[in-house]
Amino acid sequence: MAAENGVASSDHESHTTQVQKIDQIATRLLSSPPILEMENLHKASSNGVSFNIPGWYADVALSWPGEAHLYEMEKVLFHGKSEYHDLFVFQSSSHGKIVILNGDMQLTEKDEFVYQEMLTHLPLCSIPNPKKVLLIGGGDGGILREISRHYSVDRIDICELDKMVIDAYKRFFPDIAIGYNDPRVNVYIGNGVEFLKNVPQATYDVIILDAFHCIGPVEEEVGEKSFLESVAGALRPGGVLGCPAESLWNAEFSLSNSIAKCREAFKGSVNYAWCTTPAYASGMIGFMLCSTEGPPVDFKHPVNPLNPENYGVAKGPPRFYNSEVHTAAFSLPSFAKKMFGSKILSTYE
């Protein structure tokens, strides 16, 4: 669907070109807050709908045509543009502060902790004693906050493209950006793809991708084969990747294809988990977990349980994650098992 809109074309264009394209849309989307225009973004049959509702923000995702989620805005807090991003922050009446990045919902204060905790602890709790962790993207600092709960970790590298993102979060979301307070954190401002090219083989125990799009039906994102291979190369044998993956409710998403692609690049275990996230389309998001060849990893059964008493730099215990929801997150509905196919099985399915 997305490809038809001419926004996410299937040729392998550079990340910069993508960002520029998205930027153009974002400019249209955000040209006149608090009244946001969305003309012609929907498929043709909607005849160019425009959601002009004063005081409300309409969240529309190109890969979810025919629906929109509206939020009442109490106050526009920030609207900035950098070389890479259009960042829009507003106070909603129902979900706390909300961040829109390049026209896409990034997070709401109401439920950000679910995504941050699951994307962090699913991989980190799946291997014993993780020490070196790389985060690509995640400039908000929420994943850093969650990594901080792991005392075994001695080095946390983050490669974020856009300093504006970091600065905005530090200003408007101190409880998220608090992750930067961890003294183990090393910040690199730059392109994650380039950063990975310079990482020596087998450097990290865990890599978390919190950038680009989800693993899913659109090709030119984290799912690109050469990129996944560079991630696998940067991981030690039996090291793990955690990244967001498309919702099971996205009709274009083939879980089977995505798992096959990851399996080819990583050669260890591959598994898919999901959880409730009201802010994202369909109310859920998925996660892809991959391990490289080496000591086997059983993602479904965490071997490194999180001690909820270890806050790290966070101000309290995890609000969503616990070992029980970790395992439950891998339970697939029957339609997803069918989509998953019988041919492709994770090492520990």
Place this chain on the structure above:
Amino acid sequence: MAAENGVASSDHESHTTQVQKIDQIATRLLSSPPILEMENLHKASSNGVSFNIPGWYADVALSWPGEAHLYEMEKVLFHGKSEYHDLFVFQSSSHGKIVILNGDMQLTEKDEFVYQEMLTHLPLCSIPNPKKVLLIGGGDGGILREISRHYSVDRIDICELDKMVIDAYKRFFPDIAIGYNDPRVNVYIGNGVEFLKNVPQATYDVIILDAFHCIGPVEEEVGEKSFLESVAGALRPGGVLGCPAESLWNAEFSLSNSIAKCREAFKGSVNYAWCTTPAYASGMIGFMLCSTEGPPVDFKHPVNPLNPENYGVAKGPPRFYNSEVHTAAFSLPSFAKKMFGSKILSTYE
């Protein structure tokens, strides 16, 4: 929140009065489809927002102020009013046919099976050999379709208030209303509360409530004590109730209070499960499972696994439910465990 809008007041008014009130709102809501007005339904700070978007339906729930979910309408299929209900059916571009009952989202073709399967199989798979089942509400027939997969059942009674609902589903949703084709089904048209008064004690193994509102913060619904007690009385010792419960994301919902209320009425096990449902506010819905005093019931670990080869009158196997998602549905995020409290524990928590 709902109480403040004067729609769901906290005094124990009769169901009929409630229905009339809801009806008045529905009349306003549905007065001019396909352009639906929602003026003054939001809290005052939204200054009387009106979502007038030609060709789109705006789903707004009184208990979820400050947000709305919009669906592109391709065609209005039905708009009927009975003594009890305002029923609006349209073809959406993204979720198949959608049904709005008294202004509330009832179901979408895209995800109806999740709710129907979970609400049915969570209770029925939790006890051995269920024979007599009562469904209150559920006039669409989807729960009947799911009960039909259980070969141990020899009697299925349904008490539905409104014949118009049944007729509309038979006309527009033959794959849902197919549940009525099961020869074990006995249909009673009438008020569920009155029906229960005439049920001899200890008649049913399972009662499923698919009517009124969820178990949740609003008092005058299935959560009313005398009503819950009449349900408990109609169940045999160790019999079970399944009914929808509020989403964990509803800020007004106290899981602890709801469990305490159910425990008082049922005196056996009480537990809460949840699952992904994109059509409902926050993208998830909960279920309350209660058993009466008698043989203990461990809702989390099904003793009566569903045979997916037994279709009953359905056209295929379940699309969501399996034993793994059954157990996973009871896994609570940490914030819900905290909400649940340490004082109140289910027999089999």
